[in-house]
Amino acid sequence: MEYEKNTWDFLNQFTQARIAIGRTGTSLPTHFLLHFRLEHAKARDAVYSILDKNKIKRDLLPSFTIFDLQTQAQDRLTYLKNPNQGRRLSPTSQELLQKNTNHLLSHEVVFVIADGLSATAVNAHAAPILNQVIPYLQAKKWEVAPICLVEQGRVACADEIAVLLKAKIAVILIGERPGLTAADSMGIYLTFQPSIGTTDERRNCISNIRPEGLTYPLAQAKIVYLLEMIKNKQLSGVALKDEEDLPTADFIKEIM
Structure with a gap:
């Protein structure tokens, strides 16, 4: 039996949100209910997905130096139940960075790069973003530290990494909390002069990076735009007024 259509059907061309799904009697059509359950399963799986370090390393440019790190959360259940342990590096990872830092x-x-709440997202999207952004910055004479790949990481783990590597700006690419239409959404947080205990109002965020959301070229251009703003103004977060809604076409061409 075909579901009963309604006058909102045309809106489906503009959004993935569940609108105009129709009905069968007083219930949802079976295929929409099954699709809802599938998306819910994908979201749950994303939370427990594993950071595929080998894939990310293969996808990143071979010229990049990469550090493998771990937070104090030794497993996924600890990470989910004890958020603070995902914000600090393990002693072994601290020692690794200290040994490899030129003071x-x-x-x-x-x-x-950290798994966050969806390793699925960073496994897919982190390398394509950095493969364009880092060479661009290096060509502009930016001093870029080695990439840090962190298991069981939350946003704040980048603060400690920046302190240990003496980096003025921390940029973390992290899996966002999965939604029922976006189990693979990646976010990026930028923080000027981070320190352990930095709070979120000092960060700038770029969200919903995925092919169906904010596309790679737009995200790459936005990162560079914000980095240049942060460098010039020497601040980040709510004090930094983002005057550009989306990067211009010319700026995207320059990145690419």
């Missing part, structure tokens, strides 16, 4: 050298920016 006479500082960096302008460090890029961190």
Whole structure:
């Protein structure tokens, strides 16, 4: 039996939100109910997905130096139940960075990749973003620290990494909390002069990075725009007024 259509059907071309799904009697059509359950399962799976370090390393440009790190959350259940343990590095990871830090050298920016609440997202989207952004910045003479790949990481783990690597700006690419239409959404947080205990009002966020959301070229251009703003104004977060809604076409071409 075909579901009963309604006058909102045309809106489906503009959004993935569940609108105009029709009905069969007083219930949802079976295929929409099954689709809802599938999307719910994808969201649950994303929360428990595993950071595929080998895939990300293969996808990143071979010229990049990468550090493998772990937070104090040794497993997924600990990560979910004890958020603070996902904000601090394990002693082994702290020691690794301390041993590999040139204390006479500082960096302008460090890029961190962390699983967050959807490793599915960063497994797919982190490398394509950084493969364009980092070479662009290096060509502009930015001092870029080695990439840090963090298991069981939350946003604040990038603050400690920046402190240990003496980086002025921390940029973390992290899996966002999955939604029922977006189990693979990646977010990016940028923080100027981060320190352990930095609070979220000092961060700038770029959200919903995925092919069906904010596309790679737009996200890449937005990162560079914000980094240049942060560097020029020496601040980030609510004090930094983002005057550009979306990057211009010319700016995107320059990034690419």
